[in-house]
Amino acid sequence: MGFEGVRAERPAEQGVPEGVVDELCEELFAGFRRRDQRLRGEQYLRGLLTARGRKSARNIAASAGDGASEQSLHHFVSVSPWDWTQVRAALARCVERELGPRCWVVRSVVIPKAGRHSVGVARRFVPSAGHLVNSQEAYGVWAAGDGWSTPVNWRLRLAGRRVGGLPRGVTGAAAPECAAGAVREAGEWTDTPRRPVVADLPDLEPSALVRALRGARLPFVVAVPDAVPVAAVDPALGRGGAGPLPAGRLLRLAGPLRKPVTWADPVTGRTRAGLVAGVRVALPGAGTALLLGLWDGSGALGGPVRCWLTGVPGRPWGELLRLALLPGRVAADFAATSVDVGLVDFEGRSYAGWHRHTTLASAAQAVRTLTAAGRTAPAPGGGVLVSGAPAGGGAGR
16 A cells, blocks of 8 residues: 555644545554444544544544544443554554654653553653653664654553553563663564664663664664763774763864764754764673764864764764654654644553553544645655655665
């Protein structure tokens, strides 16, 4: 199925692109044996796109003009035994085919909760808030490209607490393994299981995250603070980089290796310029990686403004930088779209219900993403034109 010429039998309501919704529902719910499940799935998805305020079952039913369906919608998400992983797999394959992602971006989402009864709730220290927060925490996997991103998979952290109604084999996991497992699963659903993984997870210890991604056999670009200790193993530095040093200090020593690079800002699309340098480093218990640093365009030999550890072979520094900056696109899309389609609105104790709601909210965001992509014609080689350029096209060097 393709989305370039989707049908639109019904008029659009509140800006909902009917043809895209119809085609996406047909693909996502193809595995549902019962017609009533397919209808409820479509009704719930449309409600996420049109309901005002919180995307509860009540508001979704009201948006469809069918208040009596509230209970059946709640049952569809929290109790009905449909497999959310099959729907997510279909969603990932659709996004892969239609938009051609350049990478997976892993993002942590902390959802504050007033009580203790929602699934996965625990007291967590949130650095951005500076204190303990009663909250859920989940790791989302976004497919991302130039100028767009959309989530395709989720893992809800259980933080070791006992939760009723878990599927067999589901247990609490350490945060790095939780994040890596979500990406590995998304890759298994598509034809590119080793697509680069880009992570900006300041709450995780970088070496532990790199170990988890390497254990999952995933190439990676991981943002790190400039104070993280690393040991240079790059002959270009000679004796100057001996011993564990803070990443920022080591990159200052690598200043003569810097090269100019330009890129399109992942949020604004504006062309920007700067300097990058990379040196091979060793990580405690995590092997070696390339330490990449970005300086602004002033040419001053101070410390880099941002640092990453990368394990993506065969890519030039400029291309690695453009991958590394895509979490900015995800953050913008999360604020502008994910919250609006109800991604953080599920209330309930059901682990399966949380995952089903989040799956359908991800599908609602995909509708917005596919619609905003503005495809107009097949791209050369059978791709799809997105905003005047082939979707998923390689970055300049």
